[in-house]
Amino acid sequence: MKVKDQINEYINSLPETKSAELKTLHQRILKLKPRCKLWYLDGKNSEGKIVSNPNIGYGAYTIQYADGKTKEFYQVGLSANTTGISVYIMGIADKTYLTKTYGKALGKASVSGYCIKFKSAKEINTEILEAAIKYGLEPRG
Numbered sequence: 001m002k003v004k005d006q007i008n009e010y011i012n013s014l015p016e017t018k019s020a021e022l023k024t025l026h027q028r029i030l031k032l033k034p035r036c037k038l039w040y041l042d043g044k045n046s047e048g049k050i051v052s053n054p055n056i057g058y059g060a061y062t063i064q065y066a067d068g069k070t071k072e073f074y075q076v077g078l079s080a081n082t083t084g085i086s087v088y089i090m091g092i093a094d095k096t097y098l099t100k101t102y103g104k105a106l107g108k109a110s111v112s113g114y115c116i117k118f119k120s121a122k123e124i125n126t127e128i129l130e131a132a133i134k135y136g137l138e139p140r141g
Contacts, residue, residue: 006040007056018080021121022056025078025085028130029058033137036060039074053086055079061091061140076136084119087129089136102132 001009011022030036039057043050057074064070077088089098095113103111108123110116116132118124 003038003040006042007038010040010054010056014080017120018085021085022078022080025087025121026056028126029076029078029133029137032130032134033059036137037074039077053079053081055088059137063091075140076133081117084117085121087116087133089114089116089132091140092136098132101135102128106132 007026011019011026013019014022036059037057039055041052041055041057043052043054045051055074056078057076058078059075060072061075062070063073073090075090077086077090079086079088092098092114098114098116099111102116103109105125105128106116106118107125107128109118109129116129121129
């Protein structure tokens with residue numbers, strides 16, 4: 001199954017309200033970076049055990065591990081969780097950047113080193129969220 005089909009299947013499998021919000025966010029991200037690499041992670045490890053919520057990923061950057069190994073991964077991730085939606089901004093060296101830059105202006109969201117979590121898009125400033133996503137989609141060195 002193609003990644004786009006997996007993404008659509010995932011979004012459509014969610015409860016109606018969450019599905020609509022995820023679909024809107026997905027479309028907004030694609031508008032920001034129309035030809036970015038798309039990812040779909042089903043949340044299962046190599047043994048098929050569920051270890052996380054499914055994730056939609058956008059863009060690509062190379063993770064450099066301490067042992068010298070590298071791995072390609074998405075720059076921005078989108079996922080439904082039990083209480084709402086999570087947006088992951090990956091590859092940020094300064095783990096306080098998201099909180100300092102977007103935290104207060106976002107509205108009813110919790111912000112960590114790389115994750116912006118909120119119950120509903122209606123409770124946050126979506127323009128500020130879009131600015132954080134745009135930052136996340138910038139090239140990483």
